[in-house]
Amino acid sequence: MALPPLDSPQWNSSWLAFGWGLRSVTQTILTLVLFATYLGIGALAHDTHFSLLWALCSTLFVWAGPAQIILITTLGSGATIIQSAIAVTVSAIRLFPMVVSVLPLMRTPTTKRRELFFAAHLTAVTLWVECHRFLPLVPRERRIAFVNGLGFGLVSVCLTANTVGYFLAANLTQTLGAAILMLTPLSFLFSTARNSREAADVVALTLGVLLYPLAAKMNSGVDILVSGLAAGTIAYGVHWWREVRA
Amino acid sequence: MSYAQLIGDWQALAVLFVAGVVPNQIWRMLGLWFGGGLDEGSELLVWVRAVATAILAGVIAQIVVEPPGALASVPDALRYGAVGAGLVVFLLTRRSIFAGVVTGEVFMLAGKWWLG
Numbered sequence: 001m002a003l004p005p006l007d008s009p010q011w012n013s014s015w016l017a018f019g020w021g022l023r024s025v026t027q028t029i030l031t032l033v034l035f036a037t038y039l040g041i042g043a044l045a046h047d048t049h050f051s052l053l054w055a056l057c058s059t060l061f062v063w064a065g066p067a068q069i070i071l072i073t074t075l076g077s078g079a080t081i082i083q084s085a086i087a088v089t090v091s092a093i094r095l096f097p098m099v100v101s102v103l104p105l106m107r108t109p110t111t112k113r114r115e116l117f118f119a120a121h122l123t124a125v126t127l128w129v130e131c132h133r134f135l136p137l138v139p140r141e142r143r144i145a146f147v148n149g150l151g152f153g154l155v156s157v158c159l160t161a162n163t164v165g166y167f168l169a170a171n172l173t174q175t176l177g178a179a180i181l182m183l184t185p186l187s188f189l190f191s192t193a194r195n196s197r198e199a200a201d202v203v204a205l206t207l208g209v210l211l212y213p214l215a216a217k218m219n220s221g222v223d224i225l226v227s228g229l230a231a232g233t234i235a236y237g238v239h240w241w242r243e244v245r246a
Numbered sequence: 247m248s249y250a251q252l253i254g255d256w257q258a259l260a261v262l263f264v265a266g267v268v269p270n271q272i273w274r275m276l277g278l279w280f281g282g283g284l285d286e287g288s289e290l291l292v293w294v295r296a297v298a299t300a301i302l303a304g305v306i307a308q309i310v311v312e313p314p315g316a317l318a319s320v321p322d323a324l325r326y327g328a329v330g331a332g333l334v335v336f337l338l339t340r341r342s343i344f345a346g347v348v349t350g351e352v353f354m355l356a357g358k359w360w361l362g
Binding site for chain 1: 250251252253254255258259261262263264265266267268269270271272273274275276277278279280281284285289291292293294295296297298299300301302303304305306307308309310311312313314315316317319320325328329332333336341343344346347350351354355358
C-alpha cells in the first residue's frame with residue numbers, strides 16, 4: 001500500500017485521512033513488534049495478579065511500553081505507590097521532548113491546542129518514529145486526522161495483544177517471557193537508529209546508551225534524566241559545531 | 247476466568263492511575279503545553295529532539311542492564327551479546343529493523359539453549 005499523492009482527492013476529508021492513518025498500521029514492522037511486546041505485558045500483568053481490565057486500562061491510559069513494564073514489575077515486587085510513581089515518571093520524561101518535537105510537524109497556523117490532545121496522548125516511541133517517516137507524505141492540514149487514525153490502529157492492536165497474552169500467560173515459559181521482554185530494547189534501539197539522519201541523532205543515541213550505566217552508579221533516582229540531558233546536550237553541541245563550520 | 251481476573255478491584259485501578267497514568271501523562275500534557283508554540287525548524291527543537299533520543303537510549307540501556315521480570319533469568323553476557331549481534335546485522339542489512347530484532351532474539355535464545 002502506498003499513500004496517495006499529496007494533491008489527491010483521497011485527502012479531501014479528515015475521515016479519509018483517518019482511514020489512511022489506520023491502514024498505515026499494516027505498513028510498519030513496528031506493529032508486529034508492538035503486538036509481541038503487548039502480548040508480553042498482558043502475560044506479565046496476569047503473572048503479577050493484575051486483572052485483565054487493569055492491563056487494558058494501563059495500555060489505554062498509559063500507552064508507553066517501558067512505563068507499563070516498570071509499573072507492573074515494581075508494584076509486583078512490593079514497591080510502594082510512591083516508589084513506582086517515581087520510577088514511571090522518570091522513564092516518561094522522554095515523552096515531553098517527544099511531544100514537543102512531534103506536534104510542530106502536524107500543526108497549522110490555525111490549529112488549536114485541544115485539537116492536538118489525542119496526538120499528544122498517542123505519542124510514544126512507535127508513533128514518534130512513524131510520524132517522521134509518514135508525515136512528509138501527508139498534506140499538512142490532514143496530518144492530525146492521519147496521526148489519530150494511526151494511533152487508534154496501534155492502540156487497538158495492543159489491546160488485542162494484551163488480551164491474548166493474558167490468556168496465554170499460564171502457558172508461557174520463562175524463556176519465552178524473557179524473549180518477549182527483550183523485544184522492547186531491541187526494537188526501540190533499531191527503530192530509533194533507523195530514524196537517525198543527522199550526526200547529532202547518532203551521537204545522542206550512542207552516548208545515551210553508553211552514559212546511562214555511568215549515571216546509574218550515582219543511584220540518584222533520576223539517572224536516566226542525567227544521562228539523557230548530558231548526552232542530548234553534547235549531541236546538540238556536535239550539531240551546532242557542524243552548522244558553524246558549514 | 248473469574249470476575250477477579252477479568253475486572254479486579256477498584257483499589258488496583260486507583261493505584262494504576264496514581265502510580266502509572268498521572269506520572270506518565272503529566273509529561274505529555276506539559277509537552278502539549280510547550281509544543282504548541284515551537285517552530286518546526288527552531289534550534290531549541292534540535293536540542294529537545296536530541297535529549298528525547300538520549301533519554302530513550304537510557305530507557306533501552308536500563309532494560310538491558312537492569313532487566314525486569316523473566317529477562318533477569320538471562321545472563322548479562324547473553325543480553326549484551328544479543329544487542330551487539332543485532333546491531334551488527336542491522337548495520338550490515340542497511341538498517342533493517344526486522345533483521346536486527348530477529349538476530350538479537352535468536353542470539354539470546356540460542357545462547358540460553360546452549361547454556362542449558
